[in-house]
Amino acid sequence: FAPPAASKLTVAAHRLKLSPHGRAQVMRALRQSAPALAPQPPPLLPADEFSLDAIILLQRSMLEKQWQLPFEEEDDDDGGGDGHHVEAIGSAEDDDGKGRSSSVVVARSGVSARQRRMSGRRRGRSKKGSGAVHLSISPELLQSRNRIYLRGTVSKELLTQKQVVHLSKKIKDGIWLQQQRSKLKEKLGNEPSYKQMAQSLRISTPELRSRMRESFLAREVLTMSNIRLVISIAQKYDKLGVELSDLIQGGLIGLLRGIEKFDASRGFRISTYVYWWIRQGVSRALADNSKTFRLPTYLHERLIAIRGAKYALEDQGVSPTTQNIAKLLNISEKKVHNATEAVNKALSLDQQAFPSLNGLPGDTLHSYIEDQNVANDPWHGFEEWYLKEEVNKLLNSNLTERERDIIQLYHGIGKQCHTWEDISRQFGLSRERVRQVGLIAMEKLKQRARRKKLDALLQDY
Known part of the structure; x- marks a missing residue:
């Protein structure tokens, strides 16, 4: 006859999904430790508490074993595993109040459910594609991408010219694949699948997916490594009526366009090439968002030149009049006058004329302006x-x-x-x-x- 604590541990051991050999070892360990677990008075509450703690520890050990497995899939040659020992420690008090501790060593063997699922998937893949070539993403790209995200959205490491050339080739390959996909879409009349596209290019589907993935990662790495250049250019156009975040957004659009157009075979640095694309994107964002009525891009460029000429004349101690600015920029006074007149902001007659003190809407500008329309x-x-x-x-x-x-x-x-x-x-x-x-x-x-x-x-x- 087994004590109550040992019987509950026995039931818990039977409920665990273990191999027959592992279950036998658990039962043997429980029988050996059963006398030590039996309290002096048979129906004592501490024994029940001890058995409950042991069951919780057993379940916890199984969960820890499953979650401690590595995330990557590894090869398993045998179906068994090494024994894992769980030490359950409980305490029981006698009637006189003296404490007594005992330990139960439970040996567990066999394969966990996660290991069985992973091995089954590997066997299925090996049967399905026994002759397929295993293709993986370039580890350099994954390493660069992880390093960028660990340190933030902006990469502080400058890429070498060799790395830029390598990434540029990956991007060009991805652009070419997208062009082939568009041609195949026009030919089929619908969006082609990866399998259809791979058959058209006479490559395998895993290779196609790998090349497209590498192109995406290469574009991402080059973009993250040049964000500081975008911010520095956008700051030059700050305080012209547009938020800095909108200017940076326009610069990023120009950066992506410049990365796609960059040709590393000409020997230029990527920062020198994308600078003008970033500037064009920032200028376009400034032209689209700075005014209620959109102004042409060339007019914004002229306003920036006029502002620079104004600062230069002030540094020289010369009054920045329209005549002096036109003379410095070698343009007519009429162009300077028209550009400065375009800076005037457009006000809405529906906005409040004065700030409200009680929080209620007050009179608008329309209330103070006479309407000439009868x-x-x-x-x-x-x-x-x-x-x-x-x-x-x-x-x-x-x-x-x-x-x-x-x-x-x-x-x-x-x-x-x-x-x-x-x-x-x-x-x-x-x-x-x-x-x-x-x-x-x-x-x-x-x-x-x-x-x-x-x-x-x-x-x-």
Whole structure:
């Protein structure tokens, strides 16, 4: 009969997924240590606590064994493994309060679940591609990339010319692969897969993936190693109405374009070549984001030259007037004047005229600027409505139906204007008779309007 602590350890050992040989060793160790674990009074709580601690330690040891395996896949020749020992230490107190410690040495052998999964995957790959050539990414690229990310987004190590040439060739190879992919897409009418592209280029799919991956890593390494150059160029264009982060973003776009265009066979340094691409990207970002209304790039370049000439004249003690700046830059005064006028900022009439003290929206600039457009005046709309009402009252109260229709047709009141000839054909009268009726009707309206002091309103019609 096994003690309660030993029985629980036995059940825990049976629940572990071990090989038969390993399970036998665990059972042997538990039987040997069972007398030491049995407390003097059989039903004592510390024995249960000791058994629970031992089970937790066993489970913890298995988890640690699995997570301590290396991340890379390694070859396993045998199906077994070395024995792993777990020492479970517990304490039990007697009735008199004296402590007693004991240790249980559990031997575990066999292969963990992770090792079995990894070995099964390796066997499947070896059967599937027994004759395939194993291709891997260049370790230099991976090492450079990891070193860059460990130290931050900016690489502090300068690349040698030999490294730049090697990376440039990788990038050119990736660009060529992308061009071939585009041609194959036009030929097939859809996006080609890696397998179709590899068959078109007469290379294996792993080789295609490896070359594209190396091209991506090479572009990334060259970009990270030249970010400091982008920042230094963007700082020269700072305080011109655009945030420095936007200028750096434009410079990075130019840097990527310059890296793709760089030809290492000509013997130039990459920093010398991409400098102009970075400057072009920063200038484009400045032109697109500095003003509400976009200014041409050449005008921004002229403004930078004018600002430099202004500082140069101030250092010499000369007043930076338009005439002196034009003379120094060898351009006309009109060009200097037009460029400086373009610097004026465009303000919105909807923005607040003064800062609000209580946090509520205040008056806008539109409230302090007179609008010259009469159509936007609310009183003008009211006057038009009042005029139409008074004219309709005069027509209905002072004219006959025929006179009213002739006046409305001739002056276009509520309708389109007609000539005397058109009106005469509608009424079956001569042109002269229709004109006489219209003149008589107008005299009636004028007399009535003078009585009501509406002569000024009637003149508009």
